[in-house]
Amino acid sequence: xxxxxxxxxxxxxxxxxxxxxxxxxxxxxxxxxxxxxxxxxxxxxxxxxxxxxxxxxxxxxxxxxxxxxxxxxxxxxxxxxxxxxxxxxxxxxxxxxxxxxxxxxxxxxxxxxxxxxxxxxxxxxxxxxxxxxxxxxxxxxxxxxxxxxxxxxxxxxxxxxxxxxxxxxxxxxxxxxxxxxxxxxxxxxxxxxxxxxxxxxxxxxxxxxxxxxxxxxxxxxxxxxxxxxxxxxxxxxxxxxxxxxxxxxxxxxxxxxxxxxxxxxxxxxxxxxxxxxxxxxxxxxxxxxxxxxxxxxxxxxxxxxxxxxxxxxxxxxxxxxxxxxxxxxxxxxxxxxxxxxxxxxxxxxxxxxxxxxxxxxxxxxxxxxxxxxxxxxxxxxxxxxxxxxxxxxxxxxxxxxxxxxxxxxxxxxxxxxxxxxxxxxxxxxxxxxxxxxxxxxxxxxxxxxxxxxxxxxxxxxxxxxxxxxxxxxxxxxxxxxxxxxxxxxxxxxxxxxxxxxxxxxxxxxxxxxxxxxxxxxxxxxxxxxxxxxxxxxxxxxxxxxxxxxxxxxxxxxxxxxxxxxxxxxxxxxxxxxxxxxxxxxxxxxxxxxxxxxxxxxxxxxxxxxx
Numbered sequence: 001x002x003x004x005x006x007x008x009x010x011x012x013x014x015x016x017x018x019x020x021x022x023x024x025x026x027x028x029x030x031x032x033x034x035x036x037x038x039x040x041x042x043x044x045x046x047x048x049x050x051x052x053x054x055x056x057x058x059x060x061x062x063x064x065x066x067x068x069x070x071x072x073x074x075x076x077x078x079x080x081x082x083x084x085x086x087x088x089x090x091x092x093x094x095x096x097x098x099x100x101x102x103x104x105x106x107x108x109x110x111x112x113x114x115x116x117x118x119x120x121x122x123x124x125x126x127x128x129x130x131x132x133x134x135x136x137x138x139x140x141x142x143x144x145x146x147x148x149x150x151x152x153x154x155x156x157x158x159x160x161x162x163x164x165x166x167x168x169x170x171x172x173x174x175x176x177x178x179x180x181x182x183x184x185x186x187x188x189x190x191x192x193x194x195x196x197x198x199x200x201x202x203x204x205x206x207x208x209x210x211x212x213x214x215x216x217x218x219x220x221x222x223x224x225x226x227x228x229x230x231x232x233x234x235x236x237x238x239x240x241x242x243x244x245x246x247x248x249x250x251x252x253x254x255x256x257x258x259x260x261x262x263x264x265x266x267x268x269x270x271x272x273x274x275x276x277x278x279x280x281x282x283x284x285x286x287x288x289x290x291x292x293x294x295x296x297x298x299x300x301x302x303x304x305x306x307x308x309x310x311x312x313x314x315x316x317x318x319x320x321x322x323x324x325x326x327x328x329x330x331x332x333x334x335x336x337x338x339x340x341x342x343x344x345x346x347x348x349x350x351x352x353x354x355x356x357x358x359x360x361x362x363x364x365x366x367x368x369x370x371x372x373x374x375x376x377x378x379x380x381x382x383x384x385x386x387x388x389x390x391x392x393x394x395x396x397x398x399x400x401x402x403x404x405x406x407x408x409x410x411x412x413x414x415x416x417x418x419x420x421x422x423x424x425x426x427x428x429x430x431x432x433x434x435x436x437x438x439x440x441x442x443x444x445x446x447x448x449x450x451x452x453x454x455x456x457x458x459x460x461x462x463x464x465x466x467x468x469x470x471x472x473x474x475x476x477x478x479x480x481x482x483x484x485x486x487x488x489x490x491x492x493x494x495x496x497x498x499x500x501x502x503x504x505x506x507x508x509x510x511x512x513x514x515x516x517x518x519x520x521x522x523x524x525x526x527x528x529x530x531x532x533x534x535x536x537x538x539x540x541x542x543x544x545x546x547x548x549x550x551x552x553x554x555x556x557x558x559x560x561x562x563x564x565x566x567x568x569x570x571x572x573x574x575x576x577x578x579x580x581x582x583x584x585x586x587x588x589x590x591x592x593x594x595x596x597x598x599x600x601x602x603x604x605x606x607x608x609x610x
């Protein structure tokens with residue numbers, strides 16, 4: 001996990017791939033950007049070295065292999081030059097998948113739900129521990145830190161202690177390097193993730209109307225903000241504006257008691273039926289609210305509305321003061337062809353159509369980003385967002401992975417939020433948003449599997465395990481404690497990691513070195529359908545970005561929920577210092593080294609695929 005040169009990186013990848021000697025109980029470590037399945041073999045790594053900016057989350061995993069009962073874990077605070085930093089612990093719960101999401105997916109047990117030892121919302125002890133590990137299998141303990149915004153840079157040290165029945169114990173040393181720059185609490189990349197009205201009552205035994213429902217919905221919004229995501233569709237059955245302000249105004253104002261101090265929603269979807277004028281004036285009267293209100297004008301026309309209907313729907317949103325922004329999920333090519341471009345403020349094409357495979361059936365082969373330039377230049381209100389869909393894994397029924405069709409292979413390699421995919425693909429979407437210069441990400445739903453016991457089944461009508469579901473219902477019967485809370489999935493954690501990666505790229509661009517940021521992003525993800533890379537390559541890319549930020553002296557105080565603060569002007573090209581290696585969770589490397597490691601990713605993937 002701590003490769004410091006390309007040669008050491010090669011050795012580390014091969015070591016991770018090599019079989020390990022069996023022991024009764026083995027405790028070992030892994031990065032957060034991988035999925036530890038029951039058949040994952042124990043490794044020789046026995047300590048953790050991670051790195052993070054101030055106001056950033058960073059995670060790692062501890063594997064337990066062999067036969068063990070009563071497995072539990074405790075963590076000391078990490079101590080360093082800025083005081084102490086707490087470590088949160090979770091149990092990675094397994095879900096058994098009956099169908100593979102795609103040719104590159106898989107059946108059987110996969111880790112996804114992260115049951116907390118103490119939940120993040122109410123601080124109640126939960127039933128993460130103890131757990132058992134069957135003979136010959138592995139289980140994962142998820143651990144993460146949040147580096148306080150005021151933390152001093154430098155090295156922090158502590159440990160996680162794992163115990164099991166029979167007096168067994170292992171201590172895992174943890175070293176955290178805090179980089180001398182900060183990222184903001186409110187994401188620089190806008191998000192609009194949906195949560196359907198009926199999802200929570202179906203799983204949490206709350207009424208379909210009332211304060212209990214609203215309180216629970218607010219908890220979901222809070223946990224989403226802790227993961228730098230906005231649950232923008234706030235619909236608890238009561239569209240009254242006073243009610244919405246009482247229960248959700250703190251998400252807009254940045255006054256929630258979040259660990260990310262000052263974190264705010266970046267978008268708020270209009271759900272006021274036809275009350276456009278009332279909503280517009282209400283949002284305008286509250287400082288900073290107006291620019292986040294938008295109308296979801298039409299989703300994938302002509303599937304949900306006709307092209308001819310779009311101008312009229314948009315006109316209703318634009319006829320009030322201040323006008324609401326309009327959003328349509330389509331491409332510039334389709335909008336132009338059907339004469340609706342002038343009715344759209346936010347264009348959101350599916351990521352496949354931004355950079356499709358050569359010879360694809362969609363007609364969007366290659367990078368299409370330049371086609372959006374004139375649309376964006378026409379008005380400062382206009383934006384380009386991206387979204388992913390079932391086109392990332394296939395939109396039909398279960399795929400026969402033993403005898404796939406030629407078309408099945410199209411639905412591989414894309415960024416995806418399905419459970420049975422590489423974690424790097426769960427983390428890639430935000431890199432692609434930067435790569436294609438999008439300013440927002442849309443996602444249709446986070447609770448689609450609610451109503452069918454998402455703890456045991458997340459297959460849905462669009463196929464794909466977990467597509468449309470990023471949380472689990474944390475009821476006391478399921479996770480312990482006294483109150484209902486949302487439980488995050490590993491995939492939600494990966495989205496958070498991707499959002500934080502985006503901040504690194506964004507800081508560099510703001511500091512005048514966007515070319516280097518794009519070199520790193522392009523080297524890691526050369527196109528939208530090649531997002532399954534080795535975790536080591538991703539961590540090396542992240543370290544290279546951090547090194548350059550430090551070298552430029554960029555990334556200021558994050559402030560109360562805002563951006564990264566003022567940054568010094570970029571140095572003249574001839575005066576720019578080289579990248580300074582900083583010890584990290586993986587590798588610190590130059591851009592050239594990143595490209596070498598990216599080539600190594602394919603080898604690592606072949607060696608490690610189960």
